[in-house]
Amino acid sequence: MMRNTIHPKPLSIYVHIPFCARRCAYCDFNTYAWRGGIVRDTLDAIRAHIESTEADGVVVPTIFFGGGTPTFPDPELIIQLLDTIRTQFTVLPDAEISIEANPGTVDRSRFAALRQAGFNRLSIGVQAFDDRLLRVLGRLHTAQEAICSYEAARAAGFENVNLDLMFALPGQTLSQWRHTLRTAISLQPEHLSCYALTVEPNTPFYSLYQRGQLPLPDEETDLRMYQYTIRALTRAGYEHYEISNFARPGYRCRHNLVYWRNEEYLGFGPGAVSYRDGVRWKWLSHPRRYVQAVRGGGSLVEEEERLSLDESLGETVMLMLRTRDGVDVKAVESRYGVQLATHYAPVLRRLRQLRLLEVTSDRWRITPKGLPIANTVCAEFLV
Ligand code: SF4
Structure with missing residues (x-):
């Protein structure tokens, strides 16, 4: 195992x-x-x-x-x-x-x-x-x-x-x-x-x-x-x-x-997902295969994905946008070492023009107009 x-x-x-x-x-x-x-x-x-x-x-x-x-x-x-x-x-x-x-x-x-x-x-x-x-x-x-x-x-x-x-x-x-x-x-x-x-x-x-x-x-x-x-x-x-x-x-x-907040977690059980050190993986989904692997020492991993810095950043912004507190710009910038407004300039311009996103120097939040289509707005930040 x-x-x-x-x-x-x-x-x-x-x-x-x-x-x-x-x-x-x-x-x-x-x-x-x-x-x-x-x-x-x-x-x-x-x-x-x-x-x-x-x-x-x-x-x-x-x-x-x-x-x-x-x-x-x-x-x-x-x-x-x-x-x-x-x-x-x-x-x-x-x-x-x-x-x-x-x-x-x-x-x-x-x-x-x-x-x-x-x-x-x-x-x-x-x-x-x-x-x-x-x-x-x-x-x-x-x-x-x-x-x-x-x-x-x-x-x-x-x-x-x-x-x-x-x-x-x-x-x-x-x-x-x-x-x-x-x-x-x-x-x-x-x-x-x-x-x-x-x-x-x-x-x-x-x-x-x-x-x-x-x-x-x-x-x-x-x-x-x-x-x-x-x-x-x-x-x-x-x-x-x-x-x-x-x-x-x-x-x-x-x-x-x-x-x-796209922070780290560890999953246990069939099909549970974990996320650590920029890697996301999923354990075997089928209970019988999971049990066999635990008992027999085989690999338990069904899928594994190493996220690039850009992918991880995009996911963090997308996930934080789901919350009404929105994206904590300073926290994300210090976590990833990028200037968010520059990195996402074209997306920000587009979403602001459509009045789907409120942008200040500290926070980005989906507007009430954007909420019913929040999944689409969030997806704009994925690589
Ligand atoms: S089968 Fe029904 S109760 Fe079970 S996880 Fe799905 S939705 Fe929930």
């Missing part, structure tokens, strides 16, 4: 649990609707993988267990993984330790076990407070079960909870999205992630879309849903701190901010 040598600096950790009770119709994540021995074998392999990683002096400010559904396997196995990380690395006392959960895979006692083990942030995949839409999405829970899960999490002591929601769903009207959002606000979570549905290749939704059987809202409705989201959530006291993410003051997701 490959051994990693790690330098003593902050390094966030992501753990990928690639299993779900059932695959949703829109999902293209690396996840499998499997049960039984392979689930346990994979979690054992993740643990062995963490244990094989040399970690002297590394400090860990954030940990994120995602998937998949990390609350699908036995919570004791998940807790063992967290304990292994704590043994192997120096996890900072104030570390943010998040776990994703899906309604229907959790109850109060599972939440309590996770909270007691040290998880202090929970992200619940709700998607919609609308039973018809949940069925269309292929979700396994009802709106009421999502509310019960949220209440169980609160009762178990989680004081930092995110709800994941989706809009622009098949057949969804603006008033249905308003209902979902109002229900979410009434629950008073600390954080909300609101993403428009994207139809990804190799999903059941994609086949329906190609056959003209997926009645998605038109672009104008999609835009109105997004604009309503920003208005409603800011009015309710949430900071709009990233294109799709909203938080009460003091509750921005520190782990995701690591990604949006």
Whole structure:
């Protein structure tokens, strides 16, 4: 098995649990609707993988267990993984330790076990407070079960909870999205992630879309849903701190901010991505191949990419632009040793002329006009 040598600096950790009770119709994540021995074998392999990683002096400010559904396997196995990380690395006392959960895979006692083990942030995949839409999405829970899960999490002591929601769903009207959002606000979570549905290749939704059987809202409705989201959530006291993410003051997701600042992180588990020293790599995606490689000592790497300085700079600018704080010009200049305004002069001129970007000597931010097409604006900075 490959051994990693790690330098003593902050390094966030992501753990990928690639299993779900059932695959949703829109999902293209690396996840499998499997049960039984392979689930346990994979979690054992993740643990062995963490244990094989040399970690002297590394400090860990954030940990994120995602998937998949990390609350699908036995919570004791998940807790063992967290304990292994704590043994192997120096996890900072104030570390943010998040776990994703899906309604229907959790109850109060599972939440309590996770909270007691040290998880202090929970992200619940709700998607919609609308039973018809949940069925269309292929979700396994009802709106009421999502509310019960949220209440169980609160009762178990989680004081930092995110709800994941989706809009622009098949057949969804603006008033249905308003209902979902109002229900979410009434629950008073600390954080909300609101993403428009994207139809990804190799999903059941994609086949329906190609056959003209997926009645998605038109672009104008999609835009109105997004604009309503920003208005409603800011009015309710949430900071709009990233294109799709909203938080009460003091509750921005520190782990995701690591990604949006293009800082370093280490992933464990099938298909997990890591980024260190200008290299991004992905471990074997298929759980069986991952388990075999961990057990047998073969290469675990499925893909690896060394980024040039220009590529890394472009990604950093693109990722920082996703946040409403925008690009911290001085910080990026000292990190890369370039003068940003000169380096990107033609792009800046174009985006300013179109009133898509606000530019000062300290910050670059996407304008409200640019927000609905933020992905296109950000892509302008990629090499
Ligand atoms: S619960 Fe999440 S990860 Fe699992 S299949 Fe559904 S969308 Fe994909």
